[in-house]
Amino acid sequence: MSDVSPPAAHPPVTDWVNDFDHTDPQWTEDPFPIWEELRAASPVVHTERFLGCYMPTTYEAVREIANDTEHFSSRRIIVRDVRPEITSRNAAPPITSDPPAHKPAKQLLLPPFTPDAMKKLEPRMRAICNELIDGFIADGKVDAAARYSKYIPVRAIAHMLGIPESDSDLFIKWIHMILELGIKDESKLLQAVQEMSAYFGAHIEARKDKPTDDLISYLMNARDKAGKPLEESHVLGSLRLLLIAGIDTTWSAIGSSLWHLARTPVDRERLIAEPEMMPTAVEELLRAFSPVTMAREVVKETTISGCPVKAGNMVLLSFPAANRDPKMFPDADKVVIDRRENRHAAFGLGIHRCVGSNLARMEMQVALEEWLKRIPDFRLDPAGTVTWSQGTVRGPRQLPFLLGKAM
Amino acid sequence: MTERLRVHVDPDKCQGHARCKALAPELFELDEYGNAHEAGDGTVPPGLEDKAWLAKSNCPEIAIDVIEE
Numbered sequence: 001m002s003d004v005s006p007p008a009a010h011p012p013v014t015d016w017v018n019d020f021d022h023t024d025p026q027w028t029e030d031p032f033p034i035w036e037e038l039r040a041a042s043p044v045v046h047t048e049r050f051l052g053c054y055m056p057t058t059y060e061a062v063r064e065i066a067n068d069t070e071h072f073s074s075r076r077i078i079v080r081d082v083r084p085e086i087t088s089r090n091a092a093p094p095i096t097s098d099p100p101a102h103k104p105a106k107q108l109l110l111p112p113f114t115p116d117a118m119k120k121l122e123p124r125m126r127a128i129c130n131e132l133i134d135g136f137i138a139d140g141k142v143d144a145a146a147r148y149s150k151y152i153p154v155r156a157i158a159h160m161l162g163i164p165e166s167d168s169d170l171f172i173k174w175i176h177m178i179l180e181l182g183i184k185d186e187s188k189l190l191q192a193v194q195e196m197s198a199y200f201g202a203h204i205e206a207r208k209d210k211p212t213d214d215l216i217s218y219l220m221n222a223r224d225k226a227g228k229p230l231e232e233s234h235v236l237g238s239l240r241l242l243l244i245a246g247i248d249t250t251w252s253a254i255g256s257s258l259w260h261l262a263r264t265p266v267d268r269e270r271l272i273a274e275p276e277m278m279p280t281a282v283e284e285l286l287r288a289f290s291p292v293t294m295a296r297e298v299v300k301e302t303t304i305s306g307c308p309v310k311a312g313n314m315v316l317l318s319f320p321a322a323n324r325d326p327k328m329f330p331d332a333d334k335v336v337i338d339r340r341e342n343r344h345a346a347f348g349l350g351i352h353r354c355v356g357s358n359l360a361r362m363e364m365q366v367a368l369e370e371w372l373k374r375i376p377d378f379r380l381d382p383a384g385t386v387t388w389s390q391g392t393v394r395g396p397r398q399l400p401f402l403l404g405k406a407m
Numbered sequence: 408m409t410e411r412l413r414v415h416v417d418p419d420k421c422q423g424h425a426r427c428k429a430l431a432p433e434l435f436e437l438d439e440y441g442n443a444h445e446a447g448d449g450t451v452p453p454g455l456e457d458k459a460w461l462a463k464s465n466c467p468e469i470a471i472d473v474i475e476e
Contacts, residue, residue, distance in 0.1 A: 110440040115425055279429060283465075341464040349467055353422040358441065 010049065010184075017041040021049050022079065022293065022316055023183060028390045032333065035321040043305035050079050052313040054298070055321075059329075059345070061305040062322035065296060065315060066349040072296035072315060073098050074352060078392055079295045079314045080183045088233045090193055092241035095352060102351055108222050108230075109238065109355045112160070112215060118362040121156065125363060128155050129370035137374060137403065141381055145255045145399035152367050153250035156359065157243060162214025163203060170199075175248050183391050193240065200239045204232070215242065242356075249291050250360045252395020253346075254367045256289035257282075259396050260335055261368070262380050267337050272376055275369065281337040282364050287344035288335045290320040291395050294348065319345045320394065377405045412451040413474045414459050416443045420470035430465055431458035443470075 013024045016034055021027065027034055038045050039057040046054050056062045065072050074096055075086050084090065091097075094105035111117070132151055136142040154168040174192040182189030203216055211217045219235045230238075261268045271281055296315040303309065323344045326332040347354035354360070380386065384400025414434050416427070423441040427434070433455055435443050451459045451473075463471040 107440055110423065114437060114439070114441040115428065116437075283426075340461065343465060343467045343469075345467055347424065347467075350422060353424060358425060 017045055018047070019049065020045060020047045020055060020316075022055075022318075022392075023390055028388050028394075031320070031394070032324060035318070035324055039321070039325065042307060044307035044309065046313070050081060050314055051083060053079050053316055054304075054309055054313055055316040055318060056304060057318075057321055057325075058305065058327065059322040059325040060327075061307075062317060062319065062345060063349050064304050065317060066345075066352070068302070069099050069102075069351065071298060071300045071302040071309070073299045074102075074296060076297045076314065077295050078179070078183070079316050080186075082186050083314075084186055084189065088231075088237070089197070090190075090237075091233075092237040092244075093234055094238075094355075095241055095245065096237075099351070104224060105234070105238070106351070106355070108219070109242075112218060113355050113358055115358045115362075118358045121160070121359070122362060122366060124159060125152070125156060125366045126370055128152060129367055130374070133370065133374050140404060141400070141402050143384075143398055144258050144401050145251070145396045148371070149254035149258060149367065149395075149399070150251045152254060152363055153247045153360075156250075156363055157246035160215050160359075161239065161242065162212050162216050171243055171247060175244055178244060179248060179392050180390055196240050196243070197236050200236055201232075204235065215239075245354070246356050246359065248389065248393050248395070249356075250363050252291035252389065252393050253286060253289065253360060253364055255396040255399055256291065256394075257285040257364060257368055258371065258401075259380075259386065259399060260285060260289065261372075262378055262399075262401055264335070265377075267335070268372065268376065270337065271368070272372055277338060278365055278369060279361075280339070280342075282361060282368070283342050283344065284335060284337050284339045285364070286346040286361075287323045287329065287339070287342055289395075290323050290344065290346035291393050292346070292348075292354075293318045293320060293392050293394070294352070295392075319348060375403050378403050379406060411476045412456050412459050413449040413476055414445045414451060414462065415449050415472045415474065416445055417470045417472070418442070418444065420468045422468050422470075424467050426465045426467070427462035427471060431455065431462040434459055434462065449474075 010021055013021050016037055043058045043061040044054055044056050056065055094102050097105050132148050136147055155165045158165045174196050177188040177192035207217050222230055294317040296317055298309055298311045298313045301311050324332045347357040378401045381400035381402045386396055387398040389395055389397050421442050427443050428437050434446055436446050437443055459473050463473050
């Protein structure tokens, strides 16, 4: 985007083990060999960047940290150059909550996201996918990230929240400002949070007179154990969370899956011949290309997998790296679409398990099924370039495909 | 010899990934929050043994026990 000032430059990484940086272009482009190198060095590595940050490199170390809310706080969940002050204005419960506040905030959000609730959304999702495909199938080529995978989760969450699907580009702008530009430029982060609060504030105001059957009204009507309504800042925080967490995550997962299928005709053909295998394949694609890296802040000194961990540092909690640990997953570096045993951590482990995991799974399954029904043959366009997002959520942001059989 | 299997979900470990319900819908149920528990007393009807083991080996929280009786 042209209105963006250049982010603070990070020196290139020459020593990954002692100076890792998840915003380095090499990591963005191909993180897998880097994770292997780090894992071979130690179950926990450290960098002085980002004001001090650890990274667990094994599945076991990631599980230990995810389950240890005593030493690791969720009050900051993105590793950035700065540590913005923690206020109720930028909190997003329950993802930024620790026990005991976490459980009631989480329980509030769970009922609208059960597998049964997602089944009701499925017909609308199939229609959205087909509307999107109608828009480009005749062209013979498409940027599948910009015109397909991006709009599926945006429209789904807009539909659930009860806000216009036509505001999609506005939501995408905020997410870019928070998750990518905000890593190095705090003003972008604060601006986006402010704009989102104003946007949702207006929607809340409108529902005070005329309640609607959507997630905004659901949160406004929610009551805590004492029968009191939520503070407006809590409602706003949760709405911001649902919008942010629900979009570029699934956008990335669908995009990475299509990227894999474009390069792997044998998997494509198998999924077309055996459509009942799709749910198993979705789990494997989630494992191999997990989009979401979370963070924690060390609040009390402890030991993880034998490595001392000191308070005041952040932790880059890389579920994607955990999911590539060969000790946990045989052939971890291969996509095995019929993998039977798959305890992948793409949606996190422990109390912060992604609220939207059932939604994301449904969206991925529907998006891939509808795509393969209408576009059984496609491949990367050699004239184009695939680009990947930087930082906390990894997925293709440009995905140029040629549609149809190769000549 | 007929060996009976029983499944059990540890409610303190379950975080509602719902993998068991997807893989073995006959053996597990979800509550209003999407957290799982075994259907009935957890007895695995004959023919569903494979699904019981599959559910166990796909639970990210290691919350499922398959008990051989």
